[in-house]
Amino acid sequence: MPKKYSYLTVLLWLLIAGCGVTGVTFAGLYLYLNPKLPDVQSLRQVKLQTPLRIYSNDNRLIGEFGEQRRTPINYDEIPPLYIKALLSAEDAQFYDHNGVSIRGLLRAASQLLQTGQIQSGGSTITMQLARNFFLTFQQTFARKFNEILLALQIERELSKEEILALYNNKIYFGNRAYGIQAAANVYYGKNMDELTLPQWAMIAGLPKAPSAYNPLANPERALIRRNWILGRMLELGHIDQPTWKAATEAPATAKYHGLTPELYAPYVAEMARQDAISRFGNAAYTDGYSIYTTVNAHLQEVAQSAIIDGLITYDRRHGYRGPEQQLDPDASDEQWLETLKNIPTYGGLTPAVVSQTDQQSATLLLPDGSEAQLSWEQGLSEARPYLSENYRGEKPTQTSDVLSPGDVIRLRHTAEGAVLAQLPTAEAALVSLDPSDGAIVSLAGGFDFEQSHFNRVTQATRQPGSAFKPFIYTTALEHGYTPATIINDAPIVIEDASLEGTWRPENDGGSFLGPMRMRTALYRSRNLVSIRILRSLGMDTAHESLARFGFDKNALPRDLSLALGSHDVTPLDLARGYTTFANGGFAVQPYLIKRIEAVDGRDVFTATPATVCRDCDNKTPATPSEARTLEELLGEQANAPKANPLPPAKRILDAQTAFIADSMLRDVIARGTGKRARVLERGDIAGKTGTTNGPRDAWFAGYNPEIVTITWLGFDNNTPLGNREYGGSAALPIWIDYMRAALAEKPERAAQRPDGIITVRIDPETGKRAGPQDPDAVFEIFRVDNVPERAEGTDPGNGNQGAPEVLPEELF
Missing domain, CATH: 1.20.5 (Single alpha-helices involved in coiled-coils or other helix-helix interfaces)
Known part of the structure; x- marks a missing residue:
């Protein structure tokens, strides 16, 4: 051989x-x-980490919570041209191989032999998917072999479309963006289907190295990568020459788009987040739940704006406290800008540095490096210095009385331009409920959530003052009192150990008006009358009654200060109580979460609040009659009221008591301490002011039949607001601003008089029935069984034989 x-x-x-x-x-x-190897079938049930999202009741995004920004989409929602861009960059033979590219592996092996190091893994899209779901990113031969085996298995059990959908929802694209939809949101502020070819190519270049080709961190390298992908698309026939030319010449437009809620409601978002954590634990952040709240987007915006306006108005009344900071007046603009960049904007009040002052104007440096002029009319002329909560200094005569170079100040931007402002030191809260079921319509827990996370609607327990009196008066109505009952507004001395000795309560202003009707006492907010009413009812009776309105019976004080609102409550507590006056006598519970949706679209929670059903008690089944035809019976059945799918709210006040209490509270606005609200020009609004000693708390609790709103203003440290600050001057303007919008498109609703109520002419001095010819008589409403006796010496007929003693006219 x-x-x-x-x-x-x-x-x-x-x-x-x-x-x-x-x-x-x-x-x-x-x-x-x-x-x-893991079971590839688990990919069909995989849970991609998706953040918790909070929405208003009209589907506007309020907040998002979670480490990973991800919005999974289906394969048919992925733009076809993006898929071609991705495959051109990562796996041109994707549709031809069975999960492994022999050519790619040989190329990777060749690079290894030539350099002695692993340059690329020759991984297909399927292999990358296997690695991202099941394996580590360690560059070892064992991992690569596992990757190959898993890729082959994945290709056997999943379709190409399923693989692409999983890949594009799983892969990391930098800047906390996981999946292509999140990447489109982060880099372009749009949905994936709204992008252009150059933008798709830019995103397609990120999976290879999200940091190296990041268009924000490395725009030049990202542009080179994008244009290389576009060239590959041309080479593979996915686009033509003119399209390639236009795309490669397009400028890079990527910039960071952080999460921008569609609705600013951070206190609401935080409440919803806490609820989600209590239900789902830490899975709330990763399992893609969507929480739909009861909050109305428009009214939420109005609520926050009303809080800001009300606090700034209050703050301006008490004087200018000077600059927020004093910087070196000789420092450079660059040094000032460095400081400005670290000063956040709160409540829309932006920081600025005074760079120069003239006789009656100032030049300002703004955070963006630009300059602005502040004229004398833009708040300088009114900047009287703050001396105390009760006193201000003299009006300034020149700019130097107010500002100096280097001062850090605040600007408020209005329709007329920027004006001098300052961060309020007081705080405020507003909560609005639907009285039919307790749904929270809007909620603002303070001036700015970023400044203070403390939610004053739910966490601040403060004395409600006279805003608490209606609950005492309503209890009296249930125990024989009427709006015409005469009670003496006179000094009283109380010996009570729980009040630390002798207590001599007073009315505001120190005056006493003598005997008066209970209606008058409520709308004039007379303290001594309230105390006498509570003393006559007794503590046990009062506590039992107040518990029905949702107040904790065990926490209520057992002394007569309760009549003046000494029991600490939150604005939400007070709002819950007032819903009973607004809805005709029913108890409802405030709630925020309407429904919770899982990532697959299933509802995992739906609220079933107890809901007012005024007709439920009166429904009686019809009794068939032999005289009725079948058609008549079927017609009656078709027109019968449908059963309420929600549990009925419990009636805690009879309709007559609720009607009378409501009429007295309407008088608070018609002729009492809430008369500023008459500017709304509505006859269906009612409420009560509240002011505590100091005064330290200012409240207004008001409503109409469709909405209940509570506003509060005060200092977190419980210091005095100022001698001339009351519920009617500090809290009521916020309520008016909000309710003007809340009631704008709602027709006025007259009170529905229930059976058992009649109108009687009475003598306003005695509260007894008046004679027909009494010129001073007024109309009052009573229960049928509580009509007062006729005053002595009056002639029932008085020359008018047959004149009615009880008249049907409505006065209120």
Whole structure:
């Protein structure tokens, strides 16, 4: 045998032996590793980490919570041209291979032999998917072999479309963006289907190295990568030459788009987040729940704006407290800007540095580096210095009386331009409920959530003052009192150990008006009358009654200060109580969460609040009659009221008591301490002011039949507001601003008089029935069984035989 043939034989046998060894080795690895591989079918049930999202009742995003920004989308929602861009960059033979590209692996092996280091893994889209879901990112041969085996298994069990959908929802694209929809939101502030070809190509270039090709951190490298992908798309025939030319010439437009809620309601978002954590634990942040609240987006915006306006108005009344900071007046603009960048904007009040002052104007440096002029009319002329909560200094005569170079001040931007402002030191809260079921319509827990996370609607317990009196008066109405009952507004001395000795309560202003009707006492907010009413009722009776309105009976004080609102409540507590006056006597519970939706669209929670059903008690089944035809019976059945799917709210006040209490509270606005609200020009609004000693708290609790709103203003440290600050001057203007919008498109609703109520002419001095010819008589409403006696000496007929003693006219 020729020698050369012996060499070929040896080489052939060596090759066969090598292949055999390789085959045995790979077979051994397969037999060893395959049982340890995860179940690919688990990909069908995979839960992608998706953040918790909070929405208003009209589907406007309020907040998002979670480490990873992700919005999973279906395959048919992925733009086809983006898929071509991705495959051009990552896996051009995706539709031709079975999960592994031999060409790619050979290229990776060649790079390894040439350099001695792993340059690329030759991974297909499917292999990358396997790695991201099941494996580590360690560059080892064992991991690569597992990756290959998993890719082959994935291709056997999933379709190409399923693979692409999973990949595009899972892969990290930088800046906390996971999945292409989140990437489109983060880099372009749009949805994926709204982007252009150059933008799709930019996103398609990110999976290879999200940091290296990040268009925000490395715009030049990102642009090179984008244009390379566009060139690959041209080479593979996915786009034509003109399209390629236009796309490569397009400028890079990526910029960071942080989460921008569609509705500013951070106190609401935080309440919803806490609810989600209590229900789902930490899974709330990752399992993609969507919480839909009861909050109305428009009214929420109005509520926050009303709080800001009310606090700034109050703050302006008490004077200018000077600059927020004093910087070196000789520092450079760059040094000032460095400081300005670290000063947040609160409540829309932006910081600025005074760079120069003239006689009656100032030049300001703004955070963006631009300059602005502040004229004398833009708040400088009114900036009287703050001396105390009760006193201000003289009006300034020149700018230097108010500002100096280096002063850090605040600007408020109005329709007329920027004006001098300052961050209020007081705080305020507003909560609005639907009295039919307790749904929270809007909620603002303070001036700015970023300044203070303390939610004063739910966390601040303060004395409500006279805003608490209606609950005492309503209890009196249930125990024989009427609006015409005469009670003496006169000094009283109380010896009570719980009040630390002798207590001599007073009215505001220190005056006493003598005997008066209970209606008058409420709308004029007379303290001594309230105390006498509570003393006559007794503590046990009062506590039992107040518990029905939702107040904690065990926490209520057992002394007569209760009549003046000494029991601490939150604005939400007070709002719950006032819903009973607004809805005609029913108890409802405030709630915020309307429904919770899982990531797959299933509702995992739906609220079923107890809801007012005024007709439920009166429904009686119709009794069939032999005289009725079948058609008549079917017609009656079709027109019968449908059963209420929600549980009925419990009636805690009879309709007559609720009607009378409501009429007295309407008088608070018609002629009492809430008369500023008459500016709304509505006859269906009612409420009560509240002011505590100091005064330290200012309240207004008001409503109409469709909405209940509570406003509060005070200092968190409970210091005095100022001698001339009351519920009617500090809290009521906020209520008016809000209710003007809340009631704008709602027709006025007259009170519905229930059976058992009649109108009687009475003597306003005695509260007894008046004679027909009494010129000073007024109309009052009573229960039928509580009509007062006729005053002595009056002639029932008085020359008018048959004149009615009880008249049907409505006065209120």
